[in-house]
Amino acid sequence: MNKKDGAYVAAARPADPEDAAPVNPDLAKLRGYTQAKLFLAEQLRLQREALTTLGREESGRRCGELLVKLAEDRFILAVVGQFKRGKSSLMNAIIGRELLPTGVLPLTSAITVLKYGATERLVVRRENSLFPDELPVAALADYVTEKGNPSNQKKVKTATVELSVPFLRRGVEFVDTPGVGSVVAANTATTYGFLPECDAVLFVISVDTPLTSLELAFLREIREYVNRIFFVVNKLDLVSPAEQEAVLTFVTDTIRQQTGGAAIRVFPVSARQGLAARLTGDLAGYEQSGMKALEETLAAFLAEEKSQAFLAAVLHKALQIGDAAMEQDFCQEAAGPGDSGQAREKPAGTARRDSSAVALVMAVQAKLAALAKRMQENQPAALLAGDFLPGIPLSAEAVNPAAFAVPAPAPAKRLPELGGKGCPVCRHLENYGREFFRRWQYQITMQEQDQAGFAAELGFCPLHTWQLLALASSHGASVGYARLAEEAARRLHRISDGPAREEKLRQLVHDSRNCRVCRLLRQAEADYIGQLAVWLGEAAGRRWYRRSQGVCLRHLSLLVAAVAADDQRFLIDHGAQRFEEAAEDMRSYALKHEAVRRELQNRDEEEAYRQAVIHLVGERYVCIPWPEDGIL
Structure with missing residues (x-):
């Protein structure tokens, strides 16, 4: 290591012959086969879920059997x-x-x-x-x-x-x-x-x-x-x-x-x-x-063509399942009234879900048909070279970051968070973030467009990545993050072959400036502070706030900037009073603890230190290094 301008830089090393070694063609074929198999598995999984939603249990079961077949490589x-x-x-x-x-x-x-x-x-x-x-x-x-x-x-x-x-x-x-x-x-x-x-x-x-x-x-x-x-x-x-x-x-x-x-x-x-x-x-x-000629032909087929034939067979069966299910669905729709002579009516939510499932099956079928066409035209190179994925692009909406935004909450008529302890703005953001993650972990498991958009943004910042994974299952995380990892690999390959590697590599690292969840929380924070400021302009709001614990220092500064001068003084004085009370409770708690009179301690004294910390720095689940902090 050499020191240059106060930083350590790795010394140049001798060239390694392995750096220039050509890629093993057998390994390249194996990787192409693996990519094709996993692509098929992803489409089958989506088709199975959509068919199950449509009530096509038998078709969904057959898709599941094909997934087992792919997993076992049978x-x-x-x-x-x-x-x-x-x-x-x-x-x-x-x-x-x-x-x-x-x-x-x-x-x-x-x-x-x-x-x-x-x-x-x-x-x-x-x-x-x-x-x-x-x-x-x-x-x-x-x-x-x-x-x-x-x-x-x-x-x-x-x-x-x-x-x-x-x-x-x-x-x-x-x-x-x-x-x-x-x-x-x-x-x-x-x-x-x-x-x-x-x-x-x-x-x-x-x-x-x-x-x-x-x-x-x-x-x-x-x-x-x-x-x-x-x-x-x-x-x-x-x-x-x-x-x-x-x-x-x-x-x-x-x-x-x-x-x-x-x-x-x-x-x-x-x-x-x-x-x-x-x-x-x-x-x-x-x-x-004649057995020798037959056995040699079979051996060559199993060594050289089996992978192609295996995936072609699974692809053919997947297309058959989807086509048959869609034909059944359209026939039922065309039939109109049922045996009783009454037209079939479904709740609006069910109809929308069914329509979405039909669209998903049709999209999967289109991609599978495109893959089948390429395999027929380019056998065996298209499959084993692993170049078929770029040939089946997603729709433009799939990589549009706006396509997978979670709607912001509607303006609150009341602010019930003020009734509890801690910072109400922090609690609002925590609840909003939890709802976002709850919906999002499902979306990146089930929605291919959302997977593509997630990959295009390279996911979230470290904090929100781990918060998402805390809610997601290992299966859901594996499905949701697979395309993101592939996108990271593609961008690294491009960086490796181009100029300005260090700067471009830094751009791949996520923080609160380029994290979707951070942006959503900043907007939700601003909206909620605005609602709170309006509410505090009313007499009922001031009375309610006076009885509450108030907001943390960060949100106090934002709230003070959004209200009139009289309300500013009210908010600041309220915050000072709550810190004084917390300090008294903490000292009282410590005294009773040291005097071995713990039975005299009350709940407010036991939680005083935690409430003081929350009001100093905010709730731990929303402690984000915002860009304005100047530490990024």
Whole structure:
């Protein structure tokens, strides 16, 4: 450290090679993915609250499930298809062990999930049950097969097997679904009901009966929910090479027609031969089975494209939820009178709240649609580069500081604060500040425009920042301050790259000169002093004030400046009398304390020191270093 002009300045240090090190591109992609995920989560949270306000409980619940999905970073890769297409055999071949039950008759009757876990175990979750059953993996067939659990009589919601398999390490949940189209109608319903949960699917077709009308209808249903589909033609070993070629051509052409000419890739495999080759270590046989090409494609997808596909899937589902809810809302509005023939009437406050909620859902949908468009146009760069947020700007009102002002209180007809102890002006400001913070901690949690305005002003001064946090929950503070922290980071980056760094950095530091709450309190203080001055001009006001404790010295000076000369003398004399009384009470309290006669002490004597301090410096919650104090 060197001393210069009475101040210490850090000495120049040698250049560090790490200062010029390029940013790790993988870390940049990870940060872009994280930003995209959190942006989606913020929009989903807003949409959930708005839909709940509108009474769309089911839609709100689905938004909540997507939030859980984002928080867990869960990617669901499901194996789907008509019954007896070899789905379970295919999964066994991919994980390299005979784990899932296979057979000639329809087997899978419940959703079976394979996920990564250091210790192998089976976790069974049942419908309408809070606590799952933890069982040995060997018991799986008792819960997911038609023999062990016919038509899912045991009400199994999911049976999850945790395995230490490299394929599952990247947060993938590999899901086996019941085959559709069997005589067991419950199995088909289970699979169709699970489609909205899927992020990508392996659509399994059999070479012996390729693409029935039922499968094509199922494929159309899948495409309503899932964008990424891997097509697998299984049981390749059942037909000759010439027949294989004909089947693959037919399947490829048919799927291309169904998907509108989109580029597709079909993987011909023999899951049975692939598993046998893998269990015996026959690498050539494994490659010949077609499983090697499929597994390498899946591995590359999970390593390079999964993040994009995961967020695209969540985004697609979020748009579906909002669109369906809004369509339902508009249909109900258009219906007009209800079953009774009477038009629906709502209280004015409810109608305004519903209108605001509808507007919020529409705004969220617009931003999600804009993000989806950019992702489609720039895949995968737009998402992973983290540059999509500036491409979806908020409205101009969102960053207008006046857009989130809390209205000043209406002029008081009476001044009830004069009836208590302490400074009435300080108490008024404390109550006003508490009401502001009560409203504001809700606004920056729920209102995106207010979050943007809050960030644009870089929050409040230190005192009012901590007063706000004293009322806010940790969740509310995390939501409300996230955008502010991002704005601080952006401004610091700009300062780092430009001139006059020290001056610009000082401008980011908040004090009472650039704090919204301080400005509001100064205005509220001036308004209240004006009201008090008018009230003291009346005989009733002077009588009331004479019986009160009066105001603190700061507010006495402001009040004296606002009243006539006769009232000035009255106020000053009143203040002197109250200080004299406080001094007498403090001395009396100290005397009784020292004489061990504490039972003689009264409430006024016990509180005299505190009242004197309040009238000297003001209430502690409104002790603000105002600019006119000359200490800023």
